[in-house]
Amino acid sequence: MLNNIHTFFNAFGATVIVPVMIFIIALFLKVKPKKAMMCALYAGVGLTGFSWIINEFTPVVTKIVRQMVDNTGIKLPIVDIGWQAGSLASFGSPVGLTFFVFGLIAEFILFAVGVTKVFMPSNLWNNFGFMIWGTLAFYVTHNWWISLGLSFFMLLYTLLLAEIQADRWSRYYKIENTTVCAAQNIVQTVPAILLDPLWNMLGFNKANLTPAAFKNKFGVFGEPTTLGAILGIVIGILGNLKDLATIKAWGQIFQFAIQLSAVMTIFPLVTNVFSKAFTPLAKQIDQTRKQNANQQPEVDPVHDKKRWFLAVDDGVGYGESATIISGIILIPIMVVIAFLLPGNKTLPVVDLISLPFMVESIVAITDGNILKVIANGVIWFSLGLYAASWLGSIYTGAISQYGAAIPAGIVLVTSFNLMARPLNALVFAAFISQNPLWISLCIIVYLVLLYILRKYRSQIWIYLNKMAAKNVHAKEDLKSSPKD
Template sequence: MVDIFNTLSEILSTFGASVLVPVMLFIIAKLMGVNNKKAFTSGLLCAVGLTGFNLVINSYGAIISPVVTSMSENAGVNLPILDTGWQSTSVIAYSTNIGLIFFGLAIFIQVGLFFLKWTNVFMPSDLWNNYSFMVWGSMLYLLTNNIWLALLLMIVQNLYILLFSEVAAKRWSTYYQYPKCCMTAPHHLETLPFAVLMNIILGKLGFNKIKLNAQELQKKFGIFGEPMFIGLLIGALIAIIGGYNKLGELATWGTITTSAISTASVMAVFPKVAGIFASAFTTLTDAYKSKAKQSGKEREWYMSVNDAVGYGEPNTLVTGIILIPIMLGIAFILPGNQTLPMIDLLALPYMVEVFVAISNGNIAKSIVSGVIWFSLGLLICSEVAPYFTQVATQVNPELTAGGLMIISFGIMAHPLIALSFLAFLTQNPLLIIGIIVLYFVLHFTFKKYKVQIVDFLERCNEDPNQIKSMV
């Protein structure tokens, strides 16, 4: 059985999302009656879009990563837990037997729940991000040696994320303008309850009146408010902070200008790539409408897409980049924190997607929410780093050479999903049953009031008092 899951993992790693997601899109299009030419074109556009996202993000990361490293080194603060990034975490997750067992199991669970109409989110189209469940399950298995408890944890986490994804699906799809698409990355979706709560609170505090988003900035400041110019300024500012002690050197100014222009380029290029990706789903949307009309019974469902598709949306990218120096500074002064966020600071635009979508692109709301949530996340990283390091050492001892503790800020700095892990770690039946019962209560409550909840998320940024209409 493990050999089968190893093969699945190898296929996923070999071909990647840029091949497997388009294939999935082609299959779905054919099942919905789309002809071969249109189905193939949709798959190809999807592949081109995803590849474009990766090319832009990877190129930008290679340029900005040394700048972020310089910011950390210049601060001169010693924090013993090093953030090695989500990439190393994914490798660790796909290298554990318990992780691979769940990976195979997750395919059947996610497909089954969709076709049984337990959820209207088709999650298998983003199989890759299951590694986020797998790493938590691997840690629990290492500590308890209980395979069933570890599998149950991952299944329960998956159920919660599917629920959160369905709650946010229309809001995410509307905001990022990908028809009938949603995001199911566990390490981002777990922020949903906090994002909704903070959006309500900040709205009542007057943040709805703060029109701090890329569109309003462009209206007020013309070219100086355009996302491209904002990227130029932010990129330059980060590089200046990173090289403030070498501003007299010509090489430093080369780094500053490269950082500035690269950030401006991402802000300008990413929306165009996003347009290509979004066009891949036009055929599927038309087929969906046609099928619904013919049958007279419409099922509203959403296809999960990789979180990379939202990375470069102007408000998302601006929020994430602004948070880079903020979260680095907080890490240095936060009492109890032992984690130095490094590699995953570049993932902050991914990490704020839910905040940005729920607040309808309000940068002020998103930054405040992000600062609070990710500060709590730093403390979570400091708590679970010893467990994570043990798993990493078993998989690849070189990752922890020199006695360092490691963590992924982007994957592990999430309080809700970490609390589920800590609850299962106690092996207390009452706590575990309580978490499971809570899921079913939330699931059936959402199903009963789905229209009101989804409508509220669409309207709540207009008037903070609209919360009353839902009660």
Template sequence: MLSSVSQFFNAFGATVVVPIMIFIIALFLRVKLKTAAMSALYAGVGLTGFSWIIGEFTPVVTKIIHQMVNNVGIKLPVVDIGWQAGSLASFNSSVGLAFFVFGLIAEFILFAVGVTKVFMPSNLWNNFGFMIWGTLAYYATHNFWLAMGLSFFMLLYTLELAEVQADRWSSYYQIKNTTVCAAQNIVQTVPAILLDPLWNILGFNKVHLTPKTFQQKFGVFGQPTTLGAILGLLIGILGNLNRLASYHAWGQIFQFAVQLAAVMTIFPLVTDVFAKAFKPLANSIDQQRKTAANTQHITDPLNDRKRWFLAVDDGVGYGESATIISGIILIPIMVVIAFILPGNRTLPVVDLIALPFMVESIVAITNGNILKVIANGIVWFSIGLYCSSWLASIYTGAISHYGAAIPAGIILVTSFNLMARPLNAVVFAAFVSQDPLWIGLCILVYLLLLFCLRRYRSQIWHYLKRMADKNTINPSKE
């Protein structure tokens, strides 16, 4: 059965399966048949557009990063080969496939009984983010049920974090009652919340570094297309420092500047198409929420305890200006940090293009404050480099065991996007220790946070709104 499931999803792929799921959900939400069909089609078009752009741009970025690395001359033993190998291994392992089926059923049940207010099946393709950790745990311990338990527990706290940041994400990215819920990207909610008071003490909230202020202060030079070209020039120069006297080098530099400017221009357009897939569903949810809220005389959606959210692919936010600008700026920063960080063994390469995905929750919580996004990214992803270094031998063994190819000449591999996750790594360590004390502690912390979320959700959302408002020039009044 599991083999058949694997063959089915490999045959049709995300660009077909996700639109089918969206079409079914739209019908359940009483969206008109024509609108539901168009939502599904927009989802397929959006996913295809993302895969084409990232597929074409990733080799270009990877080449520049390799040149930057060669210029420095420092060799790191753990090389990031991208998340795709981890996804392939997840769908090839018995634990991964079992959780793909079990996890989908569990997501329906958890939503139906009210454990979570996030409807996750609409984003089922990102379940591989849970599957990969279960695959690693099974490879390390050979304990099937422990590995399944780990994947399920990660699903639980991912849903919890997704609900915590849900109001901020839907407000910032302007798609009502939606949130992202990818295991590899949602954990950035933690540093975004915990570190914000520190950044405010340092005055980062007073530095209004947002796409809007960029355009107001710098005019044409503050637009995403122009910023892309400028960032492309800088990154291209860093990749060609040892041969700037060559016209071939400057050819590559200017080509990369135009290519990055194209990505910064085209990606928001693709994002708009992808967002069209979810807006009719989100509007239907919002209309039903308002109807129910009116009967209870609830005027503020932050106080609506029955409000629920549709999980959407984080590609919806990738092309937003602050998100893609922050992610691109972090590319050379993370390469430099990888070299200077004491004890780090990981070289981030291929997954650097995923940095805009990785910062979405931070962008939403900080209201697009690019300085805070970069600061949070530096702290969190630096810790993440240590995590991926520690996990490298297990990750390499697991993905090679389950059929993913290891590039020739590389001994240890990782995925910066999947493995550089401090919270996930800590939970993984607790479960693979097979110590009931550590596993029980993880479960206890989750239950305490779930209690707080169920009882104080509106207060949490109001706090996050006030926190976000501190980053605006004219804060809104509560």
């Protein structure tokens, strides 16, 4: 049965299965069939657009990064080959495939009984983010129940973090009642919340570093299209330091500048199409919420205990200006850090293009303060490099066993997007120890946090909104737009 399900999903792929799910959910929410059909088509078109752009741009970025690496002469033993190999192995392992089927059922139940206020099945394709950890655990322990339990636990705390940041995410990315819920990207909520008071003490909140500020200060040179070209030239030069006297090098530099400029220009357009798949659903959720609660439209939804959120693909936020600019700036920074970090064995390469996905929660919580996003990213992803280094041999063995090919000439591989996760790695370590004490501690911490969230959700959201409002640009936005 599991093999048949695997074959079915492989045959149709995310660009078909996700729109079908969106159509069903839209009808369930009582969206008119014509509008539900358009939501489904927009989802398919958006996913296809993302795939085309990233698939075309990834080899270009990878080539530049490899040239940066070659210029340094430093070799690191664990090479990032991208998240795709991990996804393939997840669907090829018995534990991963079991979770894909029964995890979907669990997501319905968790939402129905109120454990979570996030409806995860709308983003079922990102379930491989839970499946990969169960796959790795099964490779190490050969314990079916521990491994499957780990995947389910990853789901539980991902849903918890998704709900904590839900109000901020939906406010910042301007799609009501939605949030991202990908296991590989949601954990950035933790450093974004914990470190924000520190950044404010250091005055980072006074730094007006946002796309709007760039545009106001620099005019045409502050536009995302122009910034993309400038960043492209800088990254291109870093990748050609030894060959700057050649025409070939400058040809590549300016080609990369145009290519990055194109991504910065086109991706927001695709994002706008993709967001159209969820906007009618989000509005319908809000309308139903108000009707059921017999509320007036002016009532602040922050205080509504019955408010729930639709989990959306993190592609919705990728093209937002502060998100994509922060992610692109972090590309050369993380390459340099990988070489300078004592004890690090991981070389991030292919998944560097995923950095805009990886910073979305940070962007939302810091209200698009690019300086804070980069500072958070440097600290958290540096810790993530250590996590990926520790997991290198386990990850390589697991994906080799469950169907992913290792590129020739590479001994150990990883995925910077999937494995550079300090919190995930700690939970993984607790479960593969098979020590009841450590596993119980993980569960107790989760239950305490869940209790706090259920009891103080409104206060948590209000606190995060107050923290976001402390940024200088947020205050200026409030002055210029009182309604917001």
